[in-house]
Amino acid sequence: MADGPLTWKNFIGGFVVDKPGNAAEYQTGGWRSQKPVWDNTKCIKCGVCYIYCPEPCIRQTAEGYFESDLFYCKGCGICARECWTNAIKMVQEEEV
Amino acid sequence: MEKFSIYAPRLINPEENIAPGHRACIGCGEVLAVRYALKAMGPNVIAANATGCMEIISSCLPTTSWKIPWIHVLFENASAVISGVEAARKALTRKGKVPPGRVYCLAMGGDGATSDIGLQSLSGALERGHDFTYICFDNEAYMNTGVQRSSSTPYGASTTTAPPGKVSIGQWSQKKNMAAIAAAHNIPYVATACSSYPFDLMAKVKKAAEVKGPAYVHVLSVCPTGWRHGTDTTIQMGRLAVESGVFPLYEVENGKYKLTFDFPKLRPVKPYLKLQGRFRHLKDEEIEKIQKQVDKEWLKLKSLVAMSMEKKPVAVPAAIESKGQGAGSKGQKAKSKAKKAKPARRPGKKPKKVSRRGKK
Amino acid sequence: MSHRTGLEVSHAAAEAVKLAHVDVVAAYPITPNTHVPERIAEMVANGELDAEFIPVESEHSAMSACVGSSATGARTFTATSGQGLELMHEVLTVASSMRLPIVLSLANRALSSPLSVWGDHSDVMAIRDCGWIQVFAENGQQTFDLLLWAFRVGEDPRVSFPVIVNFDGFHVTHVIEPVFIADQEEVDRYLPPFKPNAVLDPRRPVTMGAYGPPFIYSETKKAQDFALHKSKEVMLQGFAEFEKIFGRKYNFVETYKAEGAKVLLMVIGSFAETAMDLVDKLREKGEAVGLVRIRLWRPFPQEELRQAVRGAETLIVLDRAMCFGTLAPVVSEIKAALYPEEKRPKIVSFVGGLGGRDIRLEEFEYMVRRGSELAQKGQEEIYETIGIR
Structure with a gap:
């Protein structure tokens, strides 16, 4: 697929998408009504939240804690439910 | 619960080959399973995806969530497409048109694409022995089109095309056993896995990829949208399915069954069913019926496992002779068969008679 | 070699x-x-x-x-x-x-x-x-x-x-x-x-x-x-x-003895070979009959077809398929292609050779005669199935 504005001329050679993973431009964070908040005093840095994230949008910080990329986080709450030490809470978007 | 080291997450392949920004529903267990499968496969893979949830959430032109070479063609033909990919790689490698070395071939589809519309093409590809892995991401109905029943929908579940009503309990048939159908092709590797058991899933997919020839992995992929439960309980639901024996995890390696988790006592199915909206209409007697069926299937699986563990080799029966005819050619056949069968025969049985007849 | x-x-x-x-x-x-x-x-x-x-x-x-x-x-x-x-x-x-x-x-x-x-x-x-x-x-x-x-x-x-x-x-x-x-x-x-x-x-x-x-x-x-x-x-x-x-020449539309032809047969596929025999026969008799063969079917060579039939008075199109409920496939393409032409031949449609039925020389000759007749009468809207009982 040719670059440039999306006119039909971009597709003359076909519509193969040659930018792997470029759907990451798409924001899914807007679907969210709740977001996860970490209490790092309880966090044991095990990474269960990271493992079970379906997006995946949970990443490890330089200090070894975890955080959610809210650009993508849809607020499913799996991380909070699965956290072994209850270090993650789901809070309403508006509350913060 | 899967027993993994508390710090195991640090050990897994950090590579994400499905990018965030995909349009899967909130709390989707299927995309989670895909994520694990791709971690297990690594970058050296070509994937063919059937039409369905995973295709539609990941490939909206002009974008893609996939970081591996990926092709979607139609609903029912992922196995045929991957057959072509595999054959092409073979020919091109042999002719020196691509660098030598093995590239994993992966076909994937939902339960509809696998056990309904794509069953024929899957069977064909398994039978022909292509070197590929097929993963069925089974969320137990046609979720992408709005929760219609498939042959993989469990008994009693409510779907839009098998709704419960005054004279129906919803899904009236038992879930099709796809793993058994795959195993019946005598392929080297078949396994079941679940999105709630990431390390087990990854290990099985890795094994499936590495095995030479066809491999089949059937993954129960929890779907909060279609099963109607909280988006945060996706992992819990998969655990309940496995621990209650509704969806047992096992492997069939070269025909031998092995349970992944053997529970001395299964959890009752009721808590699993009660947490899901699709089973909400079921009365106690129907739940009891499901419980009985689950127990029966569990015992059946256990006996297959027991048979596989049997140390004593099962004797190959002696060639049966054709009776009452003097046809020389048939007699010859019996003779050669008897000779071939000889080493496998149990000592003590009398092969002499066969040989004598063969001499006629 | x-x-x-x-x-x-x-x-x-x-x-x-x-x-x-x-x-x-x-x-x-x-x-x-x-x-x-x-x-x-x-x-x-x-x-x-x-x-x-x-x-x-x-x-x-x-x-x-x-x-x-x-x-x-x-x-x-x-x-x-x-x-x-x-x-x-x-x-x-x-x-x-x-x-x-x-x-x-x-x-x-x-x-x-x-x-x-x-x-x-x-x-x-x-x-x-x-x-x-x-x-x-x-x-x-x-x-x-x-x-x-x-x-x-x-x-x-x-x-x-x-x-x-x-x-x-x-x-x-x-x-x-x-x-x-x-x-x-x-x-x-x-x-x-x-x-x-x-x-x-x-x-x-x-x-x-x-x-x-x-x-x-x-x-x-x-x-x-x-x-x-x-x-x-x-x-x-x-x-x-x-x-x-x-050394062998091909084109999107190929003609056979079509120069100066008043009546043109149009065929797609192997029946062109029989049609050529008929054209030879009729040309020997001095009749201005020629043949147009469609080589390229998609993309449809509209302009090349217009050129190939220019000057002809009658165009007889043979289809080996039906489009139930409407014109046969080749003739409908031809009619569409020739519509913008100011001077176009009368077009007569025949369907034949279905399910392995042969079309012999005599039947091609019938097509030319009958087609010319229908064209003269201005009845080219009618289509006929060759050899039907």
Whole structure:
């Protein structure tokens, strides 16, 4: 697929998408009504939240804690439910 | 619960080959399973995806969530497409048109694409022995089109095309056993896995990829949208399915069954069913019926496992002779068969008679 | 140098595929095409052809495997007929939209029901708008030649479309004919290696077959149609180069003794050979009758057809298929193509040769007589089925 504005001329050679993973431009964070908040005093840095994230949008910080990329986080709450030490809470978007 | 080291997450392949920004529903267990499968496969893979949830959430032109070479063609033909990919790689490698070395071939589809519309093409590809892995991401109905029943929908579940009503309990048939159908092709590797058991899933997919020839992995992929439960309980639901024996995890390696988790006592199915909206209409007697069926299937699986563990080799029966005819050619056949069968025969049985007849 | 040899046309087709160094062939048995994949399977089994032969479990899977193979960068071939093509139908649109230059030899066969394994053009006419390049061969030599041409043109990065080479079931497929079989050096000169624009390869991951929401679908389709029309330039180059190397000349529309003809017959497929005999006969008698043969069916050569029939008073079009409820397929295209012409011939439509029924010389002569008569009476809206009882 040719670059440039999306006119039909971009597709003359076909519509193969040659930018792997470029759907990451798409924001899914807007679907969210709740977001996860970490209490790092309880966090044991095990990474269960990271493992079970379906997006995946949970990443490890330089200090070894975890955080959610809210650009993508849809607020499913799996991380909070699965956290072994209850270090993650789901809070309403508006509350913060 | 899967027993993994508390710090195991640090050990897994950090590579994400499905990018965030995909349009899967909130709390989707299927995309989670895909994520694990791709971690297990690594970058050296070509994937063919059937039409369905995973295709539609990941490939909206002009974008893609996939970081591996990926092709979607139609609903029912992922196995045929991957057959072509595999054959092409073979020919091109042999002719020196691509660098030598093995590239994993992966076909994937939902339960509809696998056990309904794509069953024929899957069977064909398994039978022909292509070197590929097929993963069925089974969320137990046609979720992408709005929760219609498939042959993989469990008994009693409510779907839009098998709704419960005054004279129906919803899904009236038992879930099709796809793993058994795959195993019946005598392929080297078949396994079941679940999105709630990431390390087990990854290990099985890795094994499936590495095995030479066809491999089949059937993954129960929890779907909060279609099963109607909280988006945060996706992992819990998969655990309940496995621990209650509704969806047992096992492997069939070269025909031998092995349970992944053997529970001395299964959890009752009721808590699993009660947490899901699709089973909400079921009365106690129907739940009891499901419980009985689950127990029966569990015992059946256990006996297959027991048979596989049997140390004593099962004797190959002696060639049966054709009776009452003097046809020389048939007699010859019996003779050669008897000779071939000889080493496998149990000592003590009398092969002499066969040989004598063969001499006629 | 080419050598001339007598062989079954299906086997000549297999020879072309072998000379093209095909990488992957996926096919399912169906009469009357079966001899092509059978011969190829034999070549692979004997080590004469270094290719993968996939004996798939259906035509749907045949075309699906071809899509997978072509997308991986392999030169890919399949062959089918009638119902087989219809079972492929769903995949055919995908192959063309995804711009995968698969070559398909289509032994034309009637469609059920009633079941008929014999030839007519119902199969290809039912898929004519699937976006494939489609050409018709009338005999063994043309089948051989057009298959080589199909690989060259389809795989050209400026084209990148799949190609169907039609040849009539039984009337061509099962006939033993003398055919010039090109030698390897000539074919290699004509047909460069397949170098696709994008392939499935872990070294450079791409996504093929993404879906098109309403804001983008029309753009992909407009581009596809544009590209298909534009591929005609490369097709002509393919013909010109073919003539240079092999000495045989082809064109989108070919005429036979059409100069100064008042009455023109128009035929698609192998019946052109019988029609030529009739034209010879009538020309000998001094009648101004000629023949137009359609070689390229998709993209439809509108302008070339207008030129070919210019000056004729009556155009008699023979179709080997029906479009139930409307005009037969070829004649409806012709009428559409000639509509903008200020002076156009009267067009008379005949349907014949269905389900393997032969059309003999006398019947062609009847068509010319009856067609001229209907045209004179201004009754060209009527169509007749040749030889109907």
